[in-house]
Amino acid sequence: MMYNNEHFEPVITPNVNKPGCETIDFYMQNEEGYKALEKALKMKPAEVVDEVKKSNLRGRGGAGFPTGMKWSFMPPNPVDAHGNPKPKYLVCNADEGEPGTFKDRLIFTKTPHRMIEGMIIAGHAIGSNKGFIYVRGEWHKECRLMQKALDDAYAKGFLGKNILGSGFNYDLVIYKGAGAYICGEETALLNSLEGKRGEPRLKPPFPAQVGAYGMPSCVNNVETFAAVPYILYKGWEKYAKMGTERSGGTRLIGVSGHINKPGVYELPMNLSIHDIIELAGGVKGGKLKAVIPGGASAPMLRADECSVLTDYDSLAKAGTMAGSGGLIVINDTVSIPEATYTLLKFYEHESCGQCSQCREGSHWLARMFKRILDGGGTQDDLDYIAKICGNMAGQTICAFADAVTGPALSSVRKFRSEFDEMVMKGGLHGLGRVESVSHEMGGAHV
């Protein structure tokens, strides 16, 4: 067993290949469906938060913030200016859109009840009676499957009034976005959930004070919620033991790009990138050239850097990030400047436009990369890219600008010779390559 981890067992995906795994009957008969909820409802909310804290569960959306701590930020008894109690909201971030990431869609379609159960437990833990599931707009079918799952949970009495005789009431509502990557940022998501433009909010106040509809709110990722039932049912020790010292449990890694067996793999965190590539059948169509380890925003790694372990801290130490668990494999037939441009035109389109550094910077970067591809680039351009990135990262309301600099800076720094060659020889054409049809400018790019 290459896992080399005696404590490992799949937490979220043990049965996702079995027929009918998405139904409530399967979840209750073949798995420990809703038993964790029963247990959690007998515990005090603070005890539930404590279990999750001790499990070392960290947010699976990208930032990796400790989940138990996030829950503990929720005020116990918030009141408005007149002394009346305020509602608290729990929000599930299902706006999966980070290029290379496709794990939450698996949970939605194959094991939705695990996520629902996790949300009800979280609702009990933070003292909320209502939760919203914010889903990306393109997931029409997935929304309908989730609505069916919610209806089934209501019918069995796991949602609604007086759940399992505990006196706890909980409602879940789905909200569908309309195609904006930025809405995965939690405060942009909250604005969108209120029917507004998905523009990130300045913090403070943090969502735990002023969140959805002005009320204290807690936003977590789909995978984060899906891990909660296991922690409560099997105990925090078992979950914590599977992970590293500072991060418990397993991770869903979506392997895509030039790989023989692409897909979502539930893995322990003590595997290296090489291990994961091997597990997924090896590199397709050439030799390994580069890996983006945590979704498009994570800085690239060169092939010789891929012995790094994939836990949050090891990847951070290597100058990149675990991010959303989207591992993109790039082989040696690919031009790195061109691959990077593919990402930069995405950021150019998705910048919400609030902050000038990001709005202008993402456009400049995309245009500079395009110029380099077209043969009009200079050595000065390559140095100027770093300067633009320096004026973007950390200068804006949200982390989007930082995300843009991830691929832009890392590609030039780590594959400088490719850029130099491209500048010298007159772009893709000069190198005897044909430019992608999808890179042609003009027309509506959505």
Added chain:
Amino acid sequence: MALSEKIQKTIEGIRHQFPTEQALLIPALHEVQNDYGWVSIEHMKDIGEFLHLPLSKVREVASFYTMFKLSPQGKVDLQICTNISCWLNGADKLVACAKKKLHVANGETTADGNFTLTQVECLAACGTAPAIMLNEDYYENVDEAQLLNLIAQAQNDLAAGKVVGKETRIEGLWL
């Protein structure tokens, strides 16, 4: 003009789920987009009247999200993901193939009004790249032959007066 009764009914049905009236704006825009294929200024005025919101508020939201189209579109929105994982797995060939078959550029609608070709960003189906969408339906691991088949089938369905790519829609549910 006012918002259609059908849309009014659907939106009234979810009013109790949300604490504010503005929260209903995105659902209302989705309904209009679905029923008419685009969101005109007239529709925005109707929505604003229905939800007691000024036109400016409706318009700023409608123009922010890419799924709300501010001009008429083809009956089938053929969306091809060209982000990194799909691009690495041949999305380019699909774009070229669709352009050739439909005689349109990115963002354009065919002369018969049947298809709009759109290059889109990550659809969260990177493990089954390349991915495309025909209206609401995902197709994954698509190659050129399958794309041509899908286009031909959609053409036949449209000729027979059928709606394409909306089979899973549930009447009265905005989702």
